[in-house]
Amino acid sequence: MRVNSPELTLLKTPPNSTGCPDSGSTSSSEPDDELFSDIDFQVSRKPVSDFIDRTPQPKWQKQNRFRMENGVGSTKENNLLSRMALNDNKAGMEGLDRDKINRIIMEASKGSRFYENEMKKEQQVNQRIEKMMQQKAQITEQLLQKAQAQVEKMASELEKGRDLSRVIVHVDMDAFYAAVEMRDCPELKDKPMAVGSMSMLSTSNYHARKYGVRAAMPGFIAKKLCPSLVIVPLNFDKYRAVSEEVREIFAEYDPNFQPMSLDEAYLDFTDHLEQRQSCPESSLTHRYRSRSNTPADMQIESDQTEEGSDLSPVLFEDSPVFSEGDAGGPFEQFGTSVEEAVREMRFRIEQKTTLTASAGIAPNMMLAKVCSDKNKPNGQYRLAPTREAVMDFIQKLPVRKVCGIGKVSEKMLNALGITTCSDLSRQMALLSLLFSETSWHHFIQISLGLSSTHIPRHEERKSMSTERTFKELSKPEEQFSLCRELCDDLAEDLKKEALKGKTVTLKIKNVNFEVKTRAQTLPYAVATVEDIFAVAKDLLKMEIENESPQPLRLRLMGVRISAFVSSDDKTPMQKSIISFLQPGKTDRSRSSPIMHQKPEVGNLCNHSVQTSQLADDPPVQDGQKQNKVFWRSKQRPTGEEPQQSFFERAHAKRLELQAAKPSPPDEGCEGYVPVVTSNNGTESLKQANTDDCTVQDLCENELASPVQPHASTSGCGTLTETFTCPVCFTKVKTTDLNVFNRHIDSCLSDAARREDEASGSESDLDPENDHRKSVVVTQQEKPCDLKNEASASSGELDLCRVLPQEGQQTLKNNLVSLIKVDKKPVALQQQSSLSRSPLLTCPVCQRTQDTDDLAIFNHHVDLCLNQEVLHELGGQTTFTGKPSAVKNSFNMDSGHPLPRQASKGKSKRRDTPSSPPSKKAKNLGLCNTIDKFFR
DNA sequence: GCGGATCAC
DNA sequence: TATGGTGATCCGC
Numbered sequence: 001m002r003v004n005s006p007e008l009t010l011l012k013t014p015p016n017s018t019g020c021p022d023s024g025s026t027s028s029s030e031p032d033d034e035l036f037s038d039i040d041f042q043v044s045r046k047p048v049s050d051f052i053d054r055t056p057q058p059k060w061q062k063q064n065r066f067r068m069e070n071g072v073g074s075t076k077e078n079n080l081l082s083r084m085a086l087n088d089n090k091a092g093m094e095g096l097d098r099d100k101i102n103r104i105i106m107e108a109s110k111g112s113r114f115y116e117n118e119m120k121k122e123q124q125v126n127q128r129i130e131k132m133m134q135q136k137a138q139i140t141e142q143l144l145q146k147a148q149a150q151v152e153k154m155a156s157e158l159e160k161g162r163d164l165s166r167v168i169v170h171v172d173m174d175a176f177y178a179a180v181e182m183r184d185c186p187e188l189k190d191k192p193m194a195v196g197s198m199s200m201l202s203t204s205n206y207h208a209r210k211y212g213v214r215a216a217m218p219g220f221i222a223k224k225l226c227p228s229l230v231i232v233p234l235n236f237d238k239y240r241a242v243s244e245e246v247r248e249i250f251a252e253y254d255p256n257f258q259p260m261s262l263d264e265a266y267l268d269f270t271d272h273l274e275q276r277q278s279c280p281e282s283s284l285t286h287r288y289r290s291r292s293n294t295p296a297d298m299q300i301e302s303d304q305t306e307e308g309s310d311l312s313p314v315l316f317e318d319s320p321v322f323s324e325g326d327a328g329g330p331f332e333q334f335g336t337s338v339e340e341a342v343r344e345m346r347f348r349i350e351q352k353t354t355l356t357a358s359a360g361i362a363p364n365m366m367l368a369k370v371c372s373d374k375n376k377p378n379g380q381y382r383l384a385p386t387r388e389a390v391m392d393f394i395q396k397l398p399v400r401k402v403c404g405i406g407k408v409s410e411k412m413l414n415a416l417g418i419t420t421c422s423d424l425s426r427q428m429a430l431l432s433l434l435f436s437e438t439s440w441h442h443f444i445q446i447s448l449g450l451s452s453t454h455i456p457r458h459e460e461r462k463s464m465s466t467e468r469t470f471k472e473l474s475k476p477e478e479q480f481s482l483c484r485e486l487c488d489d490l491a492e493d494l495k496k497e498a499l500k501g502k503t504v505t506l507k508i509k510n511v512n513f514e515v516k517t518r519a520q521t522l523p524y525a526v527a528t529v530e531d532i533f534a535v536a537k538d539l540l541k542m543e544i545e546n547e548s549p550q551p552l553r554l555r556l557m558g559v560r561i562s563a564f565v566s567s568d569d570k571t572p573m574q575k576s577i578i579s580f581l582q583p584g585k586t587d588r589s590r591s592s593p594i595m596h597q598k599p600e601v602g603n604l605c606n607h608s609v610q611t612s613q614l615a616d617d618p619p620v621q622d623g624q625k626q627n628k629v630f631w632r633s634k635q636r637p638t639g640e641e642p643q644q645s646f647f648e649r650a651h652a653k654r655l656e657l658q659a660a661k662p663s664p665p666d667e668g669c670e671g672y673v674p675v676v677t678s679n680n681g682t683e684s685l686k687q688a689n690t691d692d693c694t695v696q697d698l699c700e701n702e703l704a705s706p707v708q709p710h711a712s713t714s715g716c717g718t719l720t721e722t723f724t725c726p727v728c729f730t731k732v733k734t735t736d737l738n739v740f741n742r743h744i745d746s747c748l749s750d751a752a753r754r755e756d757e758a759s760g761s762e763s764d765l766d767p768e769n770d771h772r773k774s775v776v777v778t779q780q781e782k783p784c785d786l787k788n789e790a791s792a793s794s795g796e797l798d799l800c801r802v803l804p805q806e807g808q809q810t811l812k813n814n815l816v817s818l819i820k821v822d823k824k825p826v827a828l829q830q831q832s833s834l835s836r837s838p839l840l841t842c843p844v845c846q847r848t849q850d851t852d853d854l855a856i857f858n859h860h861v862d863l864c865l866n867q868e869v870l871h872e873l874g875g876q877t878t879f880t881g882k883p884s885a886v887k888n889s890f891n892m893d894s895g896h897p898l899p900r901q902a903s904k905g906k907s908k909r910r911d912t913p914s915s916p917p918s919k920k921a922k923n924l925g926l927c928n929t930i931d932k933f934f935r
Numbered sequence: 936g937c938g939g940a941t942c943a944c
Numbered sequence: 945t946a947t948g949g950t951g952a953t954c955c956g957c
Contacts, residue, residue: 114947124940200948202944215944218947261944406942438954467949503936513947517938558949563936941954 082411083118084109087216089400091358091376092175092209101212101225108221117513125408129415132434136416139433148429151444155428158448163363164385166453167269167338169253170360170368171345173246174377176263178205179355180242181232193230194222199469202234206377239263242353249348253341258455266365266455269338276336286344287331289351342380363390366451369403390449395422402446421447460564464499465507466490467558472511474551476544483540486559487533494561500527503563504535508543509556518543525565532561 085102088094109115173179177195182188182205192208194201198219208214211226219231243262250257254267276284334344342359349357356378360371363385370393374381383393398420400410413419416434418427425447432440445451466489473479483506494500504526505519518539526532536559544552 109947112947118947121940196948197946199946202948216948220946264944404942408941436955461951462953463951465950469948471945505937515939519937521936556948560951937957939955942952944950 081106082407083122084115086212087214087407088212090209090214091373092206093212093214096210096212098212104212104224105221108224113512125411129412132412133415135434136430139430143433144429147432151428151432154441154444155448158445158450162387162448162450163453164387164390165270166363167273167385168362168365168368168453168455169267169269169342169345170362170365170372171250171265171267172358172372172376173263173349174356174358175203175205176242176355177203177234177239178208178232180239181235183354184238185232188230188232191230192226192228193232194219195232195234197231197233198223201231242355245353246349246355246357249345249352253345254455256455256457258458266368268455269341269361273336273338273341276341279336281333284334284336284340284344285331286334286348286351288329290329339380339382342382346378346380364449364451364453365455366403366446367393367449370397370401373401394447394449395420397421399424399446404442405446421449461497461499462564463501463560463562464490464493464497465505465558465560466493467507467556467560469509469556471555473554473557476552479540479544479552479554479557480537482557483536483559484529484533486557487536488529490559490561491527491529491532494527499561499564500525501561501564502526503561504532504539505560505562506536506539506543507556507558507560508540508552508554511553511555513555515556516543521563525563526561532559 081102084105086093086096086098086105088096088098109118178193181193181195188205190207192205192211192213194204194208194213196202196219201213201215201217201219201222203215204213204217204222208222208226208229211222211229213222213226213229219229222229222231239262243259246263247257247259247265250259250265250267253269253272257265257267259265332344332347334340334347338361342361346357346359349355358372358376358378359380360368360374361380361382362368362371363383367383367390371381371383383389399405399413399418400407402421405413413424416427416430418424418431424431424443428440428444428447431443435443466486468482468486470482473482502523502525503519503521505517507515507517509515520535520539522535526535540557
C-alpha cells in the first residue's frame with residue numbers, strides 16, 4: 001500500500017530549506033529529512049535481517065534497533081518492527097541475537113489478524129509523523145526564534161524551582177512473579193521460565209530473557225524462541241501476599257509510600273534519613289535469616305553503587321545456607337547514609353521474602369525510576385542531588401527510558417532526530433511548536449531532569465472496569481449474555497468500594513483486533529447490575545445493529561463505569577473527605593512553578609504525546625483485576641488523623657444522595673438477558689461457545705448456579721486497621737479511610753433503600769424484581785447483623801450493603817434516642833437566634849445561628865445533619881419512583897425470554913434520560929429491540 | 936461528553 | 945490454537 005506519494009514529495013525537503021534554524025544542533029535537521037525520503041510504506045519482501053542497522057551505534061541505540069532513527073531501513077516491515085519487534089529495553093536482555101529473535105517473532109505473527117492490525121496502527125503512526133513533518137516544514141526561522149526565547153524563559157523559570165532536597169527512592173522487585181514462582185518451586189530455578197499463559201506472559205526469569213522471552217509476549221511465541229520454556233500460570237494471591245510482606249518493610253521507611261503495582265513503589269526517604277542519623281546502632285543491625293545469602297555476597301552486592309556493575313545474567317541462584325542462622329546467627333550492620341538505608345531495606349526484603357529488589361535513589365520521581373533500572377537486578381543506583389550530576393545523567397539518557405514516553409512518542413521524537421534527553425533540550429523550541437503544550441512542558445521538564453519531588457497520595461479512582469477476551473463471539477444473545485455477566489462483575493466490584501458512576505462505557509474488540517468504545521452518561525449515578533446493563537445493552541445493541549446484517553464478531557468485551565458521583569457535584573466526594581482529613585496537605589503535585597505559556601507564535605499543530613502526568617498522579621493498579629489494589633500507603637494511626645465525624649460523613653452522603661436524586665428506579669428488568677452467573681465468567685462463556693449453548697441453557701445455568709456470597713477480596717492484609725461502622729457496627733478492616741467512608745455511605749444508602757423497599761413499592765408486583773430481590777437477600781444474609789457485633793467483626797473489608805429490617809429499626813431507634821438527647825440545645829439555639837443578631841448560617845437548615853461559638857454552631861450543624869439522615873432513613877429517600885410493574889420482561893418461570901410487546905421501530909437516537917418518562921420510554925423501546933434477538 | 940490513542944504495569 | 949486486563953490521560957471533535 002502506498003501512502004500519499006504527493007505528501008512524500010512534500011516531505012522530501014532539502015535540509016534547512018524551511019529556513020528552520022538548527023536551534024543549537026547543526027546536524028539535527030539532517031536525519032529528519034533523510035527520514036522523510038525513507039518513509040516508504042510499500043510492501044517489501046526483504047528479509048527481516050536486511051533491515052537491521054549495521055552501522056555502529058551507541059549502546060542505547062543498539063538496544064533500540066529496528067526503529068526508524070536515521071531512516072535506516074524504513075520500509076513497511078521495518079516500521080512494523082518498531083511495534084512488533086522484540087523490546088529488549090529490559091534488564092537481562094543485553095547482547096541478544098535480535099535478528100534471529102525478531103525473525104522468529106515475525107514468522108509466528110505474520111498473516112495473523114493481530115499482525116494485520118498492528119500494521120494498520122503502525123501506518124497510522126507513520127501518517128501522524130508525516131503530518132508532523134509537514135508542520136515542521138512550514139516553520140519559519142522567525143517562529144522558531146520566538147519559540148526558542150519562550151522555551152528559554154520557561155527553562156529558567158523551571159530552573160528556579162528546582163528542588164534537590166528530597167530523597168526519592170524507587171523500588172522494583174526483580175522479575176517479581178517469576179521470582180516468587182522460582183522461590184516456591186526450586187526446580188524452576190535453573191530453567192527458563194515465565195509466568196502467564198500460552199496467550200500472554202506477565203514476566204519471565206532471567207534465563208528466559210536470554211532467549212528473548214519477556215513480559216507482554218504471547219506464550220506460544222516465547223515457546224518458539226525457547227522450546228524448553230516452562231510457563232507457570234499466574235497466582236495473584238501468592239504475589240499479593242508477598243507484596244504485603246514487602247510493603248510492610250516499605251512502610252517502615254516511608255509510611256506514606258506509594259505503591260505502583262504489586263512489585264513497585266516510590267518512597268520518600270527524606271524523613272527517614274533525618275531520623276536515621278540519631279538511630280542507635282542496634283536498630284541498624286539486621287540478622288540474616290537461616291536461609292540466606294552470605295554476608296560476603298551482600299558485600300559484593302553492596303559495592304554496586306554509582307558505577308554500573310557486571311551483573312550475572314542469572315538471578316536467584318542457590319545461596320549458601322547458614323546453618324547457625326538462629327538467634328545467634330550472622331548479622332549485617334548498616335550505616336546512616338542513604339545508600340546504606342536503601343541497602344538495608346533491600347536486605348530486609350530479601351531476608352523476609354527470599355526475593356531481591358532493585359532501587360533507584362534520586363532527587364525526584366522520574367529520576368529515581370530511571371535509576372532503579374540502572375543496576376537491575378539486585379542492585380541500586382544513586383544519583384547525587386546536584387544539578388551537575390542530574391544534568392549529566394540526563395544528557396545521555398534515551399528518551400524511551402523516561403516514564404511517559406512510549407513507543408509511539410519515541411518514534412515521533414526519533415523522526416525529529418531526537419533520541420536522548422540532550423536532543424530533547426536542543427530541539428525544545430521545535431517541540432514547543434509541534435507538540436501540545438502538555439507534551440512539550442513534559443519534555444522540557446524531562447530535559448532539565450525535573451519532575452515531582454513529592455510522592456502524591458493516591459487519589460480516588462476515576463473509573464472501574466472489567467473486560468474479557470474470548471474466542472470469537474458472534475451471536476447476539478451470547479453477546480448480551482456476556483455483557484450482562486460483565487455488568488454483574490462490575491456491579492459486584494462497585495459494591496465492594498461502594499461506588500456509583502454516571503458514565504457507562506462499553507468496549508468491544510472485534511476479531512480483527514479493532515477496538516471501539518461506546519459511552520453514555522446518565523444524569524444520575526448507577527451501580528446495580530440492572531442499571532449498568534440497561535445502558536450497556538443499549539450500546540451493544542447499537543453496535544450490533546450498525547454491523548447488521550453482518551454479525552458483530554467479537555473477541556473482547558468490556559464494561560467500564562466512570563464519572564463517580566461527588567458530594568458537591570464538582571469534586572469527587574472522597575477527595576473532599578481526604579482534604580478534610582488532611583487540612584495541612586495541599587496539592588503537592590504541582591510543585592514546579594511552571595509558566596503555562598505558549599510561545600506567542602502559537603503552535604502550528606499540537607501533536608500530542610501522552611505524558612501520563614509524570615509523577616503527578618501515578619496510577620495505583622496492578623494490571624489485573626484480581627490485582628486491583630486501591631490501597632494507599634499505610635495510614636497513620638487512627639488517633640493521629642483528624643477524624644471526620646459520623647455526621648460529617650452523613651452530610652457528604654446526603655449531598656451525594658441529593659446529587660443522585662433523579663436516580664432511576666430499578667428498571668433493569670426490562671431487556672433482561674439471562675446469563676451464566678458462575679464466578680468464572682470466562683470459563684462459562686467458553687463452555688457456552690463450545691457447546692453451542694442455547695439461551696435457555698444459559699438461563700437454566702443461572703437458575704442452577706448458587707448465589708455467590710459477597711466475598712472479600714481486599715488486597716491489604718497485614719497493614720490493615722479496623723474501624724467500626726457506626727451504621728451497621730460491622731468492623732471494617734482496611735487501611736484506607738476512603739474505603740471505610742464509602743462503607744458507611746453504602747450502609748446509609750442501603751438502609752435508606754431497604755426502608756424504601758419495605759414501604760412497599762409497585763415493583764413488588766414485578767416477578768423479576770422479586771427474583772432479583774431474593775438474590776439480594778441471599779447475598780446480604782451474612783454481612784450485617786446489628787444484633788451480633790461479634791459475628792460482624794469477621795468481615796475484612798466486608799462491606800455490608802443492606803440492613804436487615806430489624807437491625808435497621810434498631811439503628812433508627814439509636815439515632816432517635818440520640819436526637820432526643822440533643823434536641824433541647826437545638827431548640828434553645830433556634831429560639832435565641834430570634835432575639836440576637838445572627839452570626840452564622842447553618843449550611844443544612846439554612847437558618848442563621850445566633851452564636852459566635854463555633855463549637856455550639858458545629859453542634860447545631862451536626863444535629864441538623866443527623867435529622868437529615870433520619871429523614872432519609874424514614875422513607876423519604878431518593879430511591880422512590882420505581883416503575884410501575886413493567887411486565888415486558890422475560891418470563892422467568894420458563895427460563896425463556898418472553899417479549900411482551902411487539903417490536904417497535906428502532907430508533908438510533910438515544911433519548912435524553914433526563915426525565916423519567918423519556919427514560920421509561922427508552923427502556924421499553926430497548927427491550928423490544930432486544931427481544932428481536934430472541935425470536 | 937465521546938471516542939480513539941497512548942502509556943504504565 | 946494462540947497477542948491480556950485495569951486504569952489514567954490527552955486531544956480533537
